[in-house]
Amino acid sequence: MPELIVTKNMDVPGLDTLEVYQQHDGYQGLKKALNEYQPDELVEMVKKSGLRGRGGAGFPTGMKWGFLAKNDKPRYLCCNSDESEPGTCKDRMMMEKNPHQLVEGVAICCYACRINTAFIFVRGELPYAARQVERAVEEAYAAGYLGENILGSGYSLDVIVHRGAGAYICGEESALMEALEGRRGYPRLKPPFPAAVGVYGGPTVINNCETLSTLPAILRNGADWYASVGTEKSKGTRVFCLSGQVKKPGLYELPINTSFRTLIYEHGGGILHDRQIKAFVPGGSSAPLLAPDKLDVTMDYESVAAAGSMAGAGAIIVISDETCIVSAVLRMTEFYRDESCGKCTPCREGTYWLTEILHRLEHGGGKQKDLDLLLDVCDNIAGKSFCPLGDAATSSIVSGIKLFREEFAEHVRQGACPMHGSRPRIEAR
């Protein structure tokens, strides 16, 4: 059984307290970093570990740290705990159950990047998680793991927990910075990238909660240890979020090159009501749908890309054959319409029209031209919107029509949903 890394000890009672956390190697990683390594050596270590961002983009973490501009401006870390990608619920669990692991990871990252002020941006809809992190930060200050001259090292770090106020777009790194600076969450033009010009104009690292939570273990056990699991380019384990029409939805930390089939059938118990799988979302709803022929693909970044989608945030949402694919695509598209920030025309107008067309396909009045019209609108958004939210909005539609064109076409022919509005039912349990 492969070793758990980020979710190790997750069920130990009191792990969210400093006392118990310290009984389980807590802050040993930070101590090692401060005592045994120079900051640049740590950047090299993280590069060597092969750790990639677990928020969705999968950018190599060490490389990102290395991009920080070398100037006199104050540097910042933003921990991105704005977890809002449909299907994703892992960062919440990590903050609620093991907030000290995140705090320790934040401190390691900041020491490595010569950063003295860090923000932990927690989405507003997770008040318990935010309180847990705030309490862990307070305990860490009291114990001398944060603040001035940490453990006598001469290094100082200030950590501020900042709560969002409801906006998926604020998970996008530049919109996150806007929210942090007290403005509407509109993404910024890039370049310049945060590593060059970020929070208050200073060089900034933005890392996902799970990415940072992985650092203590890498420090304790070494880069080679972490890199011994996974593929050549995708290393380590990650916490997969399994949801939708499976018997055992849940959070499963597994080697990153586990297959979809293993996750869905071995860990997830197979399809709900013993139905057949129709499609699955491999990386959060922004990732194109995949059909059952891709079940044996492994969930590392390269393999999922080669299969025509994205490993993304590691959120696998399963759709069974008891669900109408058009209704599922409509629901996913409504999310992007609701969350579009409104800054750019293709996304603001396009997501609205996509839901209008999908709605009439599903509920009556779908026209012959609607499939091509959907693809045309998608083409006017993808690659032409100000930020990736627009692209994300088109993923399920383009892939849905590609994989299930007949099902979409039947909606046109019948003038309504052939499954006669048989929506997924709530369980009695």
Add this chain to the structure above:
Amino acid sequence: MISEQAKERMRALASRYPVARSAMLPALHIAQGEEGYITQAGLEAVAEVLNLTTDDVKSVATFYTMYYHRPHGQKVVGVCTGIACYLRGCDDLVEHLEQRLGIKRGETTPDGNFTLECVECIASCSTAPAMQVNGEFVENVTLKLADDLIDELSREMAAKKLEPRTEIHR
């Protein structure tokens, strides 16, 4: 009315951040906690503390979904209608609650007890269908669980004197 205590908390936040304006979102949460929603007084308090115009503050307050701009019920029931919850029957749950409470989504019961909302993904996908009551999670929801919860909350509200305000999402 925004209390002096609330304004003090806002001022403390403004000096906590490297740049005062960063206190905008938390200050708005405090203002909302005082009156239940973002009032003109709330906007003015935040504007005064951050040395901004109320228009500027309002432009931020109207962007984010967690800030309310009119009164709501004592218990805000937010049912997630994201894709994972949809696949586990959240539409049944919403309909059921509409019938049970006698209101449509987005509305508040006439007795001021409940507001029913449909919300986008709240990061509870593997315990779907899920909802929040005043920011607290209720997971793996069944119709029976929902009914029992409404019963319990109704009893709770009937039993105690109405508090002036409950700070939501604290």
